[in-house]
Amino acid sequence: MIRYPNGKQYVPSQTKPATAKTKNEKSFSNRGMTLEDDLNETNQYYLEKQIAVIHKKPTPVQIVQVDYPRRSAAVIKEAYFKQSSTTDYNGIYRGKYIDFEAKETQNKTSFPLKNFHAHQIEHMRQVVDHGGICFVIISAFNEVYLLKAEQLFYFWERCENNGRKSIRKDELDQSACLIKLGYSPRIDYIKAIDSLYFS
Amino acid sequence: MIRYPNGKQYVPSQTKPATAKTKNEKSFSNRGMTLEDDLNETNQYYLEKQIAVIHKKPTPVQIVQVDYPRRSAAVIKEAYFKQSSTTDYNGIYRGKYIDFEAKETQNKTSFPLKNFHAHQIEHMRQVVDHGGICFVIISAFNEVYLLKAEQLFYFWERCENNGRKSIRKDELDQSACLIKLGYSPRIDYIKAIDSLYFS
Numbered sequence: 079m080i081r082y083p084n085g086k087q088y089v090p091s092q093t094k095p096a097t098a099k100t101k102n103e104k105s106f107s108n109r110g111m112t113l114e115d116d117l118n119e120t121n122q123y124y125l126e127k128q129i130a131v132i133h134k135k136p137t138p139v140q141i142v143q144v145d146y147p148r149r150s151a152a153v154i155k156e157a158y159f160k161q162s163s164t165t166d167y168n169g170i171y172r173g174k175y176i177d178f179e180a181k182e183t184q185n186k187t188s189f190p191l192k193n194f195h196a197h198q199i200e201h202m203r204q205v206v207d208h209g210g211i212c213f214v215i216i217s218a219f220n221e222v223y224l225l226k227a228e229q230l231f232y233f234w235e236r237c238e239n240n241g242r243k244s245i246r247k248d249e250l251d252q253s254a255c256l257i258k259l260g261y262s263p264r265i266d267y268i269k270a271i272d273s274l275y276f277s
Numbered sequence: 278m279i280r281y282p283n284g285k286q287y288v289p290s291q292t293k294p295a296t297a298k299t300k301n302e303k304s305f306s307n308r309g310m311t312l313e314d315d316l317n318e319t320n321q322y323y324l325e326k327q328i329a330v331i332h333k334k335p336t337p338v339q340i341v342q343v344d345y346p347r348r349s350a351a352v353i354k355e356a357y358f359k360q361s362s363t364t365d366y367n368g369i370y371r372g373k374y375i376d377f378e379a380k381e382t383q384n385k386t387s388f389p390l391k392n393f394h395a396h397q398i399e400h401m402r403q404v405v406d407h408g409g410i411c412f413v414i415i416s417a418f419n420e421v422y423l424l425k426a427e428q429l430f431y432f433w434e435r436c437e438n439n440g441r442k443s444i445r446k447d448e449l450d451q452s453a454c455l456i457k458l459g460y461s462p463r464i465d466y467i468k469a470i471d472s473l474y475f476s
Contacts, residue, residue: 131403133363138335139353154338154356164332168367170374173408177369204330209372 098275113182113217120263129268132169132176132256138162171271175210184218188244189218191237199234202227215267221249224270225253312381312416330353331368331375337361349456362396370470374409381416387443388417390436398433401426410474414466415453418446422453423469
């Protein structure tokens, strides 16, 4: 049982941040694991095996009030979750800049584009313009897909031009690369990167 | 005057996170600006001018308790600052992965290596091993220096081998590249990257 400097006990269920993670736990592969957990484990595997250096960025938080109790660590007493202006994951692989976002849906027939906000798409465009490797890992329809940012832009623009607001399953099957789930690493997306960007 | 959803007022002086930033304000160039402020402004300039895509990572926070008031945003009621296992800044420039940390000292004669922790040095080694461009921006002695990670490793190992625990001013003058301070961008470190890595 974890106890914090103030002696309080860490109670995960009530205290989880209000991120996709909480939602994921119900859905992702029904293994009680979240997509984020699996990607973190995978990135740790890549790091230890010296395959790639890719980390999840911390959750952006707007800090409003901090207390500085004597003889103990600073305590954040009031803060709010902020929307990220970039993607969640970045790093380096084979000397190239890697940048991606991970999303999932419970939908059975399509992936809703409302999972992204304009800032993230704009960031992905900038990364692609500067020669980076940019993509989305999508957990949907009991599969995990790697969709290149360039493909995502096509569906995003179709939506902006009053087209459909989601990517149909058959469209994803055609335009994305399936990632095989394993034990370790759990989501071996580097294989997909190799075939999509290095071959 | 900023007011948050709860109507509370944002009072920067008491509420700044307990990072280097608070310290910096007393010292950095005596312009009331922090090194972090100037680097954020510089990165924003690079982004708008489409020169590079480099962002500061959010401050890592261990969230302990979150309230979910009805009809309003989730409020983090208890959280603690976490030590980062990576560096603060990364991104892409001229197709290459960029990764750096920014530090400053009030010391007059040397830069103390205790400004870094082993995790950060280890991360920098991994970045260099994978072909990334990795360095430290050091604000010291009324100058701003760009020191290549490879040079920092030398001083770090000297310290680990019971050598001195800091980098002397004359050593920094010899091994680092001076960054000229300007109005916009304020800290034009890309010029130093060009001369150190692309020429």
